[in-house]
Amino acid sequence: MRGGAGRLWPGLVLLAEAQRAQGKISAVIPTLESIISIMLLQAVAAVNTVEEQRARWERKRSRTAKELVETEQKYLEQLDLVTTYFVTILKAKGTLQPAVREAIFGLLESIHCTSQILLLHLERGHLELGLEGFCQKLELYGHYAENLEQAKKTLQEQVKKNKAFCRFKKLQESRPEFLGWQLEDLLPLPLQRLHQYKHLFRDLMENTSPDSVEFQYLARRWYIQEGWLMVVPTKGEEAKRKMFFLFSDILVATKPCHPLHPLNSDKFSCQAVYPLSQCTVDKVFGHTQSQGGLLSLSFPHKTLLLMSSNQEDINNWYLNLTTAIRQLKASPTFVHQKEYLTEQPVSLRDAHTVQEMCQDF
Secondary structure (H helix, E strand, O other): OHHHHHHHHHHHHHHHHHHHHHHOHHHHHHHHHHHHHHHHHHHHHHHHHHHHHHHHHHHHHHHHHHHHHHHHHHHEEEEEHHHHHHHHHHHHHHHHOOHHHHHHHHOHHHHHHHHHHHHHHHOOOOHHHHHHHHHHHHHHHHHHHHHHHHHHHHHHHHHHOOOHHHHHHHHHHHHHHHHHHHHHHHEEEEEEEEEEEEEHHHHHHHHOOOOHHHHHHOOOEEEEEEEEEEEEEEEEEOOEEEEEEEEOOOOEEEEEEOOOOOOOOEEEEEEEEEHHHHHHHEEEEEOOOOOOOOEEEEOOEEEEEEOOHHHHHHHHHHHHHHHHHHHHHHHHOOOOOOOOOOOOEEEHHHHHHHHHHHHHH
C-alpha cells in the first residue's frame, strides 16, 4: 500500500496504538469518525448540488413554458382582431379588390391558423407536437416579412384614395376590442412575435434536457455558414458565382437580385434548396496546399460541383458540410423531408436576422 490512501489507514492504526498506551484513545476515535463524516457529507452535498441545479432548470423551464402559453394567447387575440374585423368582412363586402386585399394582409390568415394550432398543443402540454407543426410553417413568417413594407404602402394608398375603405377602417378601429390600436399597429405583429419566439425558445432550450424530444425540435435548424462559391456546370458551360447559405439540414443557393429592381436591389433570390439528408460530399481536389479546391455534392437526381480559389474557404465548406450531414443523420428525430424550390427574395438584412435566430434556436 504505497499510495496515499494505503499509507493513511496503517498510520492511523499506529497512532491509535500509541495513544492507547497513553490513555488517549478517546481522542483518536472521534478523529476517525470526523474524517468519515466529512467524506459522506461532501458526497451528499455534491448530489444535492446537482439535484438543486436540475430543480432550478425545471422551474425556469416551467416559467418559460407558462409565459409562452400566456403570450401566445395574447398574440392570438390580436391576430383575431385583424382576421375577424378586417379580412373576413372585407372579403364579404368587396370594399377592396382581391389583389389589393392580398397585398395588405398577405399570409396573415395562414399565420393566424398556425398560431391557433400551436396554442392548442401548448395548452394541452404537448410542446413537442406544437413545435413540430410550428417549424413546418415557419416559412410563412419569412414571406410575410418580405411583403410587409409593400403592405404598409398599399394600406396608405388605400386610406388616401379609397373613401369607403377609409370609413370602414375608422369604424372598425373604434370598436372597444381594439383598445385604441390601429390597423397599422397590428400588421407588424407577426414579426414582433417572431422575435419573442426567438427568446422564449432559447430559454426553453437552455433549460431542457438534450435527451428529450422537445430539445430536438427546439434545436431543429440553425445557421452554419454563408459565402460565395462558383458552380461548375457538368457540361461545357461557364461557371456561375452564387451565394450559398448552409444550415444544419439544408443548403440554399441564391443569386443577387437586379441592382435596379425597385424593391429587391439589396436582396438575394433563392434559386434552390438542397436537403442535406440526401447528400454526400466528396473533395475532388484541394487536399493539399493548392490554390483552392472543388467539392462534389451528390443528390439522388443531381450532382452539384462547387469551387473556390481560396484553400481555407473550401476546407471550411467541406468540414461544415460533412459535419452537418453526419449530425443530421445521427439525430434520433431525423426525418426525411422534401424541400421545395422557391424564388422568394431574401434581403441582406433579413439573412443576418435569420442567421441570428437560427443560431439561438
